[in-house]
């Protein structure tokens with residue numbers, strides 16, 4: 001049934017104030033982006049006035065187009081300034097061992113990683129089957145890059161205790177067709193910094209590029225180091241590191257849509273670009289994937305960096321470091337919970353040693369109490385875990401988190417582990433993704449309370465089912481579930 005008064009295109013336009021009210025009403029169902037209780041997706045410094053500044057800067061440049069830097073020099077100036085700031089923070093620029101560093105502003109970490117892989121691939125046109133070496137703890141965006149760019153992925157296992165790849169395993173995975181070796185600083189899932197110096201050395205010895213994915217930690221590790229934390233070398237100070245990505249929409253606290261991809265020199269960056277003149281329109285030249293790009297995110301990031309400054313970021317890093325320590329203590333205080341790794345950046349990641357403490361139920365219990373951690377499924381010998389991305393806004397909440405976690409753990413024990421019908425579990429464990437029919441998918445979705453509309457409040461059953469499924473089936477089920485959510489409204 002089509003209602004012509006609702007939806008994105010009503011027959012008669014709606015007054016501005018009402019439209020905004022409607023958006024605010026829709027937002028009420030979202031996770032809270034502010035307030036320090038959301039441990040994924042959103043990076044909140046909790047700095048008064050920063051949102052307003054970023055929004056004003058965004059509005060100023062929202063209609064500016066990054067397609068042509070000569071038409072909009074304001075954007076070029078801000079992009080170059082952002083690249084300069086990121087390079088300086090990460091061991092590049094005048095007076096360093098990487099004086100010729102260059103970079104591009106992209107829309108996010110995924111785009112930066114795709115472009116790092118593209119640059120490495122296109123630097124070797126002689127290879128018909130290029131490959132990249134990525135520790136299994138590397139971000140999934142490398143797999144996406146490999147898939148999009150038809151590059152083979154050679155995964156390297158991580159040690160179940162340190163959660164890091166062994167440099168010898170990285171070296172062994174390098175083949176004549178390898179175009180890129182990857183290290184994380186830190187990994188998203190566990191927040192541990194790979195042995196970058198050793199990995200870069202084996203890459204350099206093989207004549208292969210080495211990308212450091214500092215999308216998550218590139219804007220915190222340098223400040224933590226200045227505060228005295230024992231941060232291992234991970235940036236351009238390390239010989240053999242050829243490119244680094246750092247997301248400004250993470251710990252630089254800029255609104256979404258900004259990451260920086262740095263290369264040690266212009267020659268390394270050159271194959272990242274795409275130019276095309278073989279059509280009747282303008283000759284296109286794109287340093288990044290998108291062509292038309294809004295200046296909004298770039299101006300907002302520029303305003304955020306200039307307003308916070310080094311002193312601001314240093315202060316926020318100190319606050320975040322203390323919050324991480326407080327949350328880790330809260331985890332240690334609960335019987336049956338165990339930190340998967342000692343926090344060395346801004347992630348707290350824990351697992352449960354006690355089968356009576358079902359982590360997926362615990363996540364639901366925390367969510368019911370207004371806290372929003374991120375569940376991580378068991379994978380490749382690593383146990384299921386709970387991930388907390390900690391930002392500065394969490395600091396004032398730390399004292400409340402301990403009691404909430406203890407209470408949620410008690411409720412989890414009382415509720416007991418998720419029990420799914422054995423036949424459903426058996427099906428999930430044995431079904432080949434190709435055998436999934438629309439009926440089976442609908443059956444799974446109905447059984448789990450998924451369908452059109454918001455996800456159910458409690459996700460433990462969904463997570464338990466996904467965990468029981470082999471990885472390829474997990475992926476396929478999630479694709480189908482999201483496909484069910486993404487349906488037009490009329």
Ligand SMILES: Cc1ncc(COP(=O)(O)O)c(C=O)c1O
Pocket residue numbers: 107108109110111113139141184186187188213214215216217247259
């Ligand atoms: C280490 C790392 N790399 C890459 C990404 C991908 O970034 P984005 O979600 O901005 O595409 C993330 C996101 O969390 C990350 O933590």
